[in-house]
Amino acid sequence: xxxxxxxxITLERVREYxxxxxxxxxxxxxxxxxxxxxxxxxxxxDKTLEQIKNTTHLPGITNHAICMPDGHQGYGxxxxxxxxxxxxxGCISPGAVGYDINCGVRMMKTNLAYxxxxxHEEELVDSLFANIPSGLGGGGVVEAGVDTVDEILAxxxxxxxxxxxxxxxxxxxxxxxxxxEGAAPEKISQKAKDRGKNQIGSLGSGNHFLxxxxxxxxxxxxxxxxxxxxxxxxVVLIHCGSRGLGHQTCNDYLRKIEQQHQGLLNQLPDKELAxxxxxxxxxxxxxxxxxxxxxxxxxxxxLIMHRTRTVFERVFDRSWEAMEMDLLxxxxxxxxxxxxxxxxxxxxxxxxxxxxxxxxxxPAGHPDVPKAYRDVGQPIxxxxxxxxxxxxxxxxxxxxxxxxxxxxxxxxxxxxxxQAKNEYWGGDVxxxxxxxxxxxxxxxxxxxxxxxAPGVYKDVDEVVRVSDELGIGDKVARTFPVCNIKx
DNA sequence: ATGTTC
Numbered sequence: 001x002x003x004x005x006x007x008x009i010t011l012e013r014v015r016e017y018x019x020x021x022x023x024x025x026x027x028x029x030x031x032x033x034x035x036x037x038x039x040x041x042x043x044x045x046d047k048t049l050e051q052i053k054n055t056t057h058l059p060g061i062t063n064h065a066i067c068m069p070d071g072h073q074g075y076g077x078x079x080x081x082x083x084x085x086x087x088x089x090g091c092i093s094p095g096a097v098g099y100d101i102n103c104g105v106r107m108m109k110t111n112l113a114y115x116x117x118x119x120h121e122e123e124l125v126d127s128l129f130a131n132i133p134s135g136l137g138g139g140g141v142v143e144a145g146v147d148t149v150d151e152i153l154a155x156x157x158x159x160x161x162x163x164x165x166x167x168x169x170x171x172x173x174x175x176x177x178x179x180x181e182g183a184a185p186e187k188i189s190q191k192a193k194d195r196g197k198n199q200i201g202s203l204g205s206g207n208h209f210l211x212x213x214x215x216x217x218x219x220x221x222x223x224x225x226x227x228x229x230x231x232x233x234x235v236v237l238i239h240c241g242s243r244g245l246g247h248q249t250c251n252d253y254l255r256k257i258e259q260q261h262q263g264l265l266n267q268l269p270d271k272e273l274a275x276x277x278x279x280x281x282x283x284x285x286x287x288x289x290x291x292x293x294x295x296x297x298x299x300x301x302x303l304i305m306h307r308t309r310t311v312f313e314r315v316f317d318r319s320w321e322a323m324e325m326d327l328l329x330x331x332x333x334x335x336x337x338x339x340x341x342x343x344x345x346x347x348x349x350x351x352x353x354x355x356x357x358x359x360x361x362x363p364a365g366h367p368d369v370p371k372a373y374r375d376v377g378q379p380i381x382x383x384x385x386x387x388x389x390x391x392x393x394x395x396x397x398x399x400x401x402x403x404x405x406x407x408x409x410x411x412x413x414x415x416x417x418x419q420a421k422n423e424y425w426g427g428d429v430x431x432x433x434x435x436x437x438x439x440x441x442x443x444x445x446x447x448x449x450x451x452x453a454p455g456v457y458k459d460v461d462e463v464v465r466v467s468d469e470l471g472i473g474d475k476v477a478r479t480f481p482v483c484n485i486k487x
Numbered sequence: 488a489t490g491t492t493c
Binding site: 206 | 489493
């Protein structure tokens with residue numbers, strides 16, 4: 001048997017790109033890592049493998065804990081991790097969702113070609129930067145009272161539709177139609193709502209960005225046509241989450257769980273995996289609060305998209321409808337969701353599927369794929385670094401069997417933010433991107449540009465290649481950056 | 488990710 005020795009943890013090769021950490025000690029199931037050897041060499045350098053192994057101690061974990069090809073170390077649970085925990089006898093874990101609840105990506109199409117944009121890059125990037133709130137702290141497209149926040153938490157993008165920030169078609173091209181059932185605004189703390197109320201429609205900081213891109217390749221003509229993508233087309237990618245509201249909610253529930261479920265906590269190898277037992281009041285409360293924060297993040301991305309349409313209207317002097325600025329799709333990559341999956345010998349079970357830095361990747365025919373895409377599979381959006389561009393995939397035929405219907409979410413970091421700032425200077429990174437790649441970057445903070453320099457990320461081509469080879473998410477199209485704004 | 492060290 002082929003093995004891979006990762007600083008004391010031995011992985012056994014199941015087949016190409018599938019590695020297993022065998023069950024031992026208190027592990028309830030084996031852990032699996034889906035990666036090439038080149039990616040494993042990078043993954044082994046931080047605590048990712050130890051963390052995915054720790055995850056197998058969670059009660060109710062089903063089949064395997066799974067690390068995606070872009071996996072890296074996170075809070076307790078790796079970013080790029082999937083954990084399916086029994087919704088009746090298992091648990092739910094905020095650390096396995098992530099601090100930024102419903103961090104995700106949406107792609108908006110246009111009918112503009114790259115040539116239509118050339119010469120307007122600086123005007124466009126300046127106008128986007130001036131009109132789309134970004135960076136740490138407050139300031140959003142909408143400044144709302146707490147009652148408005150409650151409505152957004154309960155209704156998601158449906159609130160945006162009613163208030164003129166969305167059209168019906170936007171809802172039809174979003175996971176869960178932009179409204180998660182079971183949202184419980186009353187389970188979100190006042191403090192979280194206060195943090196969120198002036199951040200509705202704001203990018204935030206860190207790896208969040210808005211990027212205008214051009215489609216450079218369409219690998220699958222049939223699916224490309226179903227998605228409405230063609231070479232040279234301009235698209236807009238928006239990557240952000242639930243800002244301070246989600247962060248505060250994660251923190252609130254971690255503290256409550258630590259206090260009320262000490263027994264379960266003591267069984268776990270890492271306090272950061274703190275989980276509420278399925279069926280407990282706190283599990284219900286967290287699930288309701290998380291669903292509400294999910295709705296908040298969807299409205300956040302919707303308002304940014306709405307404002308982007310307005311900016312394009314000014315710069316190109318045409319209506320957004322004339323530019324066909326339609327939503328391709330919106331994916332969440334930090335969530336947990338109750339889903340029914342077939343496990344073991346054909347038994348159907350309800351599971352809390354935790355996808356942290358992992359994207360849902362439902363295949364053709366799945367009833368939860370929007371009608372527009374049901375024949376070809378769910379669109380999956382995988383952002384690369386600001387120098388690399390991104391991919392659009394579609395849910396692969398093997399995703400339900402291998403990953404509870406999931407794939408990767410991005411390139412995955414190679415080094416910490418602190419290390420990145422030692423290696424790069426923001427201004428130099430910007431200059432190089434502009435001079436060598438004609439990519440126009442504008443940011444609130446040079447430090448953020450350094451933290452997000454292309455060199456701090458894994459090779460997104462390799463991550464996507466593994467997803468495609470495994471048949472969990474198949475390559476449809478590739479994009480390359482034109483201009484990028486960030487916090 | 489984050490009112491960037493509860």
